[in-house]
Amino acid sequence: METILTGDRPTGPLHLGHYVGSLRNRVALQSQHRQFVMIADLQALTDTDAAKVRANVLEAAYDYLAVGIDPAQSTIFIQSQVPELAELTLHYLNLVSLARLERNPTVKEEIRQRGFERDVPAGFLTYPVSQAADITAFKATLVPVGADQQPMIEQTNEIVRRFNAMAGKMVLVECAALIPDQGRLPGLDGGAKMGKSLGNALALSASPEELRAAVKRMYTDRNHLRVEDPGQVEGNVAFAYLDAFDPDVAAVAALKDHYRRGGLGDTTVKERLEKVLAAFLDPIRARRESVARNPGAVRDMLRDGGVRARAVAAQTLGEVREVLGLDYFG
Amino acid sequence: METILTGDRPTGPLHLGHYVGSLRNRVALQSQHRQFVMIADLQALTDTDAAKVRANVLEAAYDYLAVGIDPAQSTIFIQSQVPELAELTLHYLNLVSLARLERNPTVKEEIRQRGFERDVPAGFLTYPVSQAADITAFKATLVPVGADQQPMIEQTNEIVRRFNAMAGKMVLVECAALIPDQGRLPGLDGGAKMGKSLGNALALSASPEELRAAVKRMYTDRNHLRVEDPGQVEGNVAFAYLDAFDPDVAAVAALKDHYRRGGLGDTTVKERLEKVLAAFLDPIRARRESVARNPGAVRDMLRDGGVRARAVAAQTLGEVREVLGLDYFG
Numbered sequence: 104m105e106t107i108l109t110g111d112r113p114t115g116p117l118h119l120g121h122y123v124g125s126l127r128n129r130v131a132l133q134s135q136h137r138q139f140v141m142i143a144d145l146q147a148l149t150d151t152d153a154a155k156v157r158a159n160v161l162e163a164a165y166d167y168l169a170v171g172i173d174p175a176q177s178t179i180f181i182q183s184q185v186p187e188l189a190e191l192t193l194h195y196l197n198l199v200s201l202a203r204l205e206r207n208p209t210v211k212e213e214i215r216q217r218g219f220e221r222d223v224p225a226g227f228l229t230y231p232v233s234q235a236a237d238i239t240a241f242k243a244t245l246v247p248v249g250a251d252q253q254p255m256i257e258q259t260n261e262i263v264r265r266f267n268a269m270a271g272k273m274v275l276v277e278c279a280a281l282i283p284d285q286g287r288l289p290g291l292d293g294g295a296k297m298g299k300s301l302g303n304a305l306a307l308s309a310s311p312e313e314l315r316a317a318v319k320r321m322y323t324d325r326n327h328l329r330v331e332d333p334g335q336v337e338g339n340v341a342f343a344y345l346d347a348f349d350p351d352v353a354a355v356a357a358l359k360d361h362y363r364r365g366g367l368g369d370t371t372v373k374e375r376l377e378k379v380l381a382a383f384l385d386p387i388r389a390r391r392e393s394v395a396r397n398p399g400a401v402r403d404m405l406r407d408g409g410v411r412a413r414a415v416a417a418q419t420l421g422e423v424r425e426v427l428g429l430d431y432f433g
Numbered sequence: 434m435e436t437i438l439t440g441d442r443p444t445g446p447l448h449l450g451h452y453v454g455s456l457r458n459r460v461a462l463q464s465q466h467r468q469f470v471m472i473a474d475l476q477a478l479t480d481t482d483a484a485k486v487r488a489n490v491l492e493a494a495y496d497y498l499a500v501g502i503d504p505a506q507s508t509i510f511i512q513s514q515v516p517e518l519a520e521l522t523l524h525y526l527n528l529v530s531l532a533r534l535e536r537n538p539t540v541k542e543e544i545r546q547r548g549f550e551r552d553v554p555a556g557f558l559t560y561p562v563s564q565a566a567d568i569t570a571f572k573a574t575l576v577p578v579g580a581d582q583q584p585m586i587e588q589t590n591e592i593v594r595r596f597n598a599m600a601g602k603m604v605l606v607e608c609a610a611l612i613p614d615q616g617r618l619p620g621l622d623g624g625a626k627m628g629k630s631l632g633n634a635l636a637l638s639a640s641p642e643e644l645r646a647a648v649k650r651m652y653t654d655r656n657h658l659r660v661e662d663p664g665q666v667e668g669n670v671a672f673a674y675l676d677a678f679d680p681d682v683a684a685v686a687a688l689k690d691h692y693r694r695g696g697l698g699d700t701t702v703k704e705r706l707e708k709v710l711a712a713f714l715d716p717i718r719a720r721r722e723s724v725a726r727n728p729g730a731v732r733d734m735l736r737d738g739g740v741r742a743r744a745v746a747a748q749t750l751g752e753v754r755e756v757l758g759l760d761y762f763g
Contacts, residue, residue, distance in 0.1 A: 148757060149527050153599075157758030183759045189520040193563070196556035197479050204555055225534055225559055226526035232555065233523070269483075406762055427478060428487030429513045432736055 107132060107281075108243035110141030110182070113159035114151050116306035117166040119380075120297030123288040123347050126170045126307075128247050128281065133176040139241045139412060140172055140179045142405075145189070146233060149226040150217060164401050166307055169391035174404045182237065184409030187416035191236035194423055196229060198265045199258075204228050209254045235259040239275045240416035247281040256280040270426040275419075288347055289340050293322035305380075307387050314384060318377045323369045330368040341372045349379045437462060437611075438573035440471030440512070443489035444481050446636035447496040449710075450627030453618040453677050456500045456637075458577050458611065463506040469571045469742060470502055470509045472735075475519070476563060479556040480547060494731050496637055499721035504734045512567065514739030517746035521566035524753055526559060528595045529588070534558050539584045565589040569605045570746035577611040586610040600756040605749075618677055619670050623652035635710075637717050644714060648707045653699045660698040671702045679709045 109129055111117060117126065132138060142163045147156040160181060167179055182188060204210065210231060214223050231254075238246055238259050246256055256278060263275040287296055290303030297304045305317045323341050327334035336342045336359045345355045358375070361367040394401055424430055439459055441447060447456065462468060472493045477486040490511060497509055512518060534540065540561060544553050561584075568576055568589050576586055586608060593605040617626055620633030627634045635647045653671050657664035666672045666689045675685045688705070691697040724731055754760055 144759065145523065148524075153756070153758045157761075160761065181761060183754070184761075186516060186520050189523040190516050193475065193519040193522060193556065194478075196559060197554050199555045200552045201555055201558050202551040222530045222532055224527050225529050225531055225562065226523065228531055229526060229555055229559070402762065424513070426483070428483045429474065431490065431511060431514075432732065 105132075105136045105245040106241055106243045107136050107138040107245045107247065108141065108238050108241050108278075109138070109247045110143050110237075111163055112143045112147040112151070113156055113163045114147050115155075115159060115299035116162060116308050117170075118297055118299065118304035118306045119344070119347075120288045120290075120304060121166075122170060122307060123285060124249055124283055125247050126167075126172070128283060129177065130171040132247075133173060136245070138177040139243070139415075140167060140177050141237060141412075142179070142181045143237070145182045146230055149224060149230050149233075161398060161401060161405075162308075164405055165391050165395050168394045168401070169387045170307065171390075174408065178408045178411050179405060180408035180412040181405055184406075185240070185413050185416050187413065187420040188233070188236045188240055191240055191416075191420055191423060192229075192233045194427060195232045195235055195262050195266070198262050198269075199232055203258075203261075204231065207231055207254050207258060209251055212251075231255050231258045232262070235262045238278055239263060240419045241412070242276040242415075242419060243278050244276060245281050246278050247283070249287060250282050253280050253282070266423070266426070274422050274426055285347065289338075289343050291317055291321050291340060293338065293340050307384065308391055309384060310388075311381065314380055315377060318373050318380065321373065321376075323372070327362075327369065331365050333365040334362040334367065334369075336362055341369070341376050344376055345372075345379065348383050349375070435462075435466045435575040436571060436573045437466050437468040437575045437577065438471065438568050438571050438608075439468070439577045440473050440567075441493055442473045442477040442481070443486055443493045444477050445489060445629035446492060446638050447500075448627055448629065448634035448636045449674070449677075450618045450620075450634060451496075452500060452637060453615060454579055454613055455577050456497075456502070458613060459507065460501040462577075463503060466575070468507040469573070469745075470497060470507050471567060471742075472509070472511045473567070475512045476560055479554060479560050479563075491728060491731060491735075492638075494735055495721050495725050498724045498731070498734075499717045500637065501720075504738065508738045508741050509735060510738035510742040511735055514736070515570070515743050515746050517743065517750040518563070518566045518570055521570055521746075521750055521753060522559075522563045524757060525562045525565055525592050525596070528592050528599075529562055533588075533591075534561065537561055537584050537588060539581055542581075561585050561588045562592070565592045568608055569593060570749045571742070572606040572745075572749060573608050574606060575611050576608050577613070579617060580612050583610050583612070596753070596756070604752050604756055615677065619652075619668075619673050621647055621651050621670060623668065623670050637714065638721055639714060640718075641711065644710055645707060648703050648710065651703065651706075653702070657692075657699065661695050663695040664692040664697065664699075666692055671699070671706050675702075675706055675709060678713050679705070 109125060129138060129140060142160055144156050144160055164179060172179065210228065234255050235258060260277045263277050266275050267273050289295060290297040290301055291305060292303040294301060294303050321340050323339050324335040342359060349355045358372065439455060459468060459470060472490055474486050474490055494509060502509065540558065564585050565588060590607045593607050596605050597603050619625060620627040620631055621635060622633040624631060624633050651670050653669050654665040672689060679685045688702065
């Protein structure tokens with residue numbers, strides 16, 4: 104049995120990309136493993152307005168419950184409810200050099216994207232250390248992330264090794280990245296990544312009208328001008344989504360052949376895709392509406408999750424404090 | 434009434450320099466103000482071995498009690514016993530840029546001294562933010578520091594202003610540095626600063642033999658070779674210490690005149706100084722030995738101090754969390 108730590112920054116609605124990249128795995132893994140699902144509000148605060156973060160915390164919980172993350176099997180909690188994570192972060196900051204943080208390719212790219220350069224907030228530069236605290240606090244062995252997050256896992260394991268070497272015993276546990284086989288779901292615009300901030304995402308909470316509009320504007324093959332022309336399937340977002348969501352694999356294969364040969368219009372492909380996505384999203388939306396009718400119960404669930412998560416994190420922090428000699432009062 | 438936050442890194446015995454620079458002020462101020470005296474173990478861990486820090490925590494408490502810091506008037510506590518400080522630090526890291534931290538002249542100089550360069554641990558570079566957390570957690574208005582620590586106070590007040598602007602109200606409180614009039618006590622070797630790590634310090638816990646040896650090797654006037662020669666008082670460590678510790682100001686003034694004129698030997702000056710310092714250190718050593726006979730009582734005092742300090746810091750953290758929208762459960 105593995106221990107899994109996973110989660111999301113609450114900065115906007117979760118979308119199809121999250122589902123393919125991570126949520127689906129969480130639902131599949133929760134029955135056989137020990138899973139912690141963290142709403143990373145503190146991490147979101149490193150680059151996002153507090154009001155926006157606050158507004159999205161409960162929404163993230165609705166999304167989790169809607170897709171089938173089960174609080175009886177997974178511990179769902181809000182990061183800031185576990186102050187032990189902040190203290191662990193502070194201890195780990197002594198084990199990481201500034202140069203090492205600046206070399207982190209994921210953070211480098213994010214700093215570039217956000218235009219921070221040298222004005223990067225210290226909290227943003229150091230967030231991989233905060234992630235290491237999150238992961239190690241629960242002694243997670245498996246962390247489901249995208250391939251671009253691999254450097255975060257390496258950073259965490261460096262801290263683990265450094266701390267254990269200092270302790271002279273195995274206190275913290277190394278983890279492995281769980282990178283989805285299928286790779287990443289492209290954005291509606293054909294971009295490599297679906298992202299809230301990229302404006303190319305379809306939310307799991309999308310209405311039928313939003314779904315229709317999204318499918319309509321979806322990138323297919325810009326050279327496929329007439330129905331009778333041969334079309335290209337590679338890089339065609341409609342087919343990428345059919346691959347990801349259409350349960351009838353044989354039918355999708357036949358459609359692809361037809362599209363390649365020519366004679367299959369984008370409209371036909373998109374009609375099928377809209378039906379497939381509606382069949383996927385309708386029950387999610389229904390469950391979401393149902394749980395959102397009772398925010399008090401969701402809050403209670405998050406509070407309980409926080410209490411359970413704290414107990415585990417406090418245990419690890421106690422071991423770390425002992426190594427650092429901070430257990431003055433036994 | 435001011436609120437004072439002050440303290441020391443527990444990395445070695447407190448010495449005469451600490452007394453002149455800060456401890457004396459704390460004893461004088463504690464009856465009229467609200468004073469928190471922090472043993473900064475977490476700050477020490479940013480550049481010091483854990484075993485060394487641990488070994489010096491109780492020693493610092495002995496020193497405090499020995500010089501007259503009164504736990505009935507001052508709240509004496511260990512930094513790591515107040516985890517709210519770690520969480521505040523994490524929140525403030527989002528309000529400070531990397532560039533700003535790198536510009537801090539005090540940290541710059543300390544990085545240079547320690548030979549860290551780009552290998553500076555992230556925890557060391559960010560320790561001014563941790564100090565800001567310490568100061569603001571207690572809403573301290575007055576922080577007794579050496580003149581070289583002024584940039585730390587500026588850094589803290591920048592964070593205060595930035596946070597209050599974000600909050601749209603006065604949540605945190607700006608502080609002022611309290612810089613001792615007398616300036617800094619030189620080292621035994623004539624160096625501008627007495628420092629544990631500089632090897633030029635005389636501990637408050639020094640034995641009579643250590644005192645004698647220290648006075649013997651004390652730097653005076655290297656050109657004052659014969660008793661009958663005129664001597665120089667400026668930069669003469671023996672006179673600097675007489676200025677600091679001899680209660681008979683008139684006698685010291687007369688001695689200085691005599692020394693300047695010639696005819697007064699270093700031996701005579703040092704004999705007087707040794708007596709003056711013995712009169713100062715003997716009761717401190719006696720009180721220190723007395724409290725150190727009961728480490729359990731000192732531990733209890735520190736634990737109580739920690740509980741009181743936590744209550745205050747938790748109040749401030751609650752206000753900060755509310756501004757950040759982290760009060761999900763009321």
